[in-house]
Amino acid sequence: MQDTTLLQQALGIAPPWSVTRSDFDPVARRLDIHIDFAAGSRFACPTCAAAACPAYDTEQMTWRHLNFFQHQAYLHARVPRVRCAACGIRKIGVPWARADSGFTLLFEALIMTLVSAMPVNTVARMVGEHDTKLWRVLHHYVERARARTDLSALTRVAIDETAARRGHDYVTLFVDIDQARVAFVTEGKDASTVADFAADLTAHGGDPDAIAEVCIDMSPAFIKGTADSLPKAAVTFDRFHAVKIV
Template structure:
């Protein structure tokens, strides 16, 4: 009696549930707890919540529970069907597990916590369960938590892509810039994914008209989708993606010039890294290449144009447009085709670049989410399906409330 009472308190059982008997097999490393409800016990209807419903009949079920020391533990119980005057015959809910699950709530909480930190296959080995069952558990938990998520406070959204597997298999991520959480992930990187996000946003209490800012790279597909799905939102182009245009232009000039100027060999990162991140010897070598006395390097000229563009981001907003106009004219007349092309691209995205001085938003946060998702993928050495990859993305970065015991 004392033993059964101990397990009843540990499981938090309340009337009419009780521990009927226990079975312990040391050779099999297994503990089985058999639960039952008291004769005449009543239950709440799972549909309408009406109390006092009597059991109609019952069917036996089993659930995997947390291990008892080094022994696997299982709960067994007859789950009653109820006769509700309003809803008819319904199966009662048990307090230790979700309907249709073969695991207790505590076991599910353990799997969710472990899957955030390690590959699901490793969790399967640790718990002794097949990973297919655990994936079903995680998808169900993530789906339920997302269904209850509230997006009504979302005002600023970042958009980015991430590789699902090798090749050109991508998913698009949408993140809440104010709360640093993943809102939505979907396969593809076409204009239509933005419309899918809008549908998901509104299904969770958000409104397209409340979105004041979108931050993204200069993808034509994302721009088209954003203008169609969020016509009232301002589109800010991520400053680091914009700056990357000039980095690439400088590198293209260097690669073309190094065929005639061997001193440019092994200098790629001298031109691409920030000066304050170079070592003393690297700065000395860069200064020598920038010395105008007899060098005349096209790469050095492109580098100076790049530095002038970096200074653009530190300007007061009232001077930004004037400065950018002069810079574009200088870059377009440089005679360096990659630099000229970069200036044309910047002119094409003029409004979204200048909008940064109002919104001051970047994709830095979603790049962090991207790195966390890619780190999880690397630990797992990839995922079998895109659905698995998206499930882990929500699990790791969605800040979802799973409403599980701690």
């Protein structure tokens, strides 16, 4: 079995794409895998899905992939723009990476798994990438998940602030008590954070008037924000802060 066949099977590359060659540099600790499509291949239009569009031109692209043992691995391919009779010239997507990303989907999955357990800077050092690239990946998937968030059943919320970093940079968290999940996070810790939550709640199918219970500390800002923006909610002061002042 040739190495290109093995790599093609391992990567899950399917026609019209195929692995054409690989270059391994043990000194640089790097594996480069080159992918191409067969001459005369046709592709679906990425806009209207019209089939059998011919390639118009190509752009050479590179993506960081999961490591090959302890060696960094990169995929290289020329990605075509196709000529669609209805849409004109359109650049297609590739099955191993999302548009405008320098990482493969599997590498992004690794990043998202790691950042759920440790700081982004730590992950960046582990994988040998600049943290700004990892933040772009994180923002993409968080924003995509947020767009699908349904808060229509939310009725009980816990609110608390925490320091986002050393100093006095705070964020306020709004937690769905029944689902034990974060519903919303915003900068600051004043009354306007509750107004921001109410607006976001409405944007995701919820109703501020449906919030029946809010658990907060004894912050005057949260008390005022709740009264102004969640007027139907009964307020419960959390036990930790209540006992602390006794």
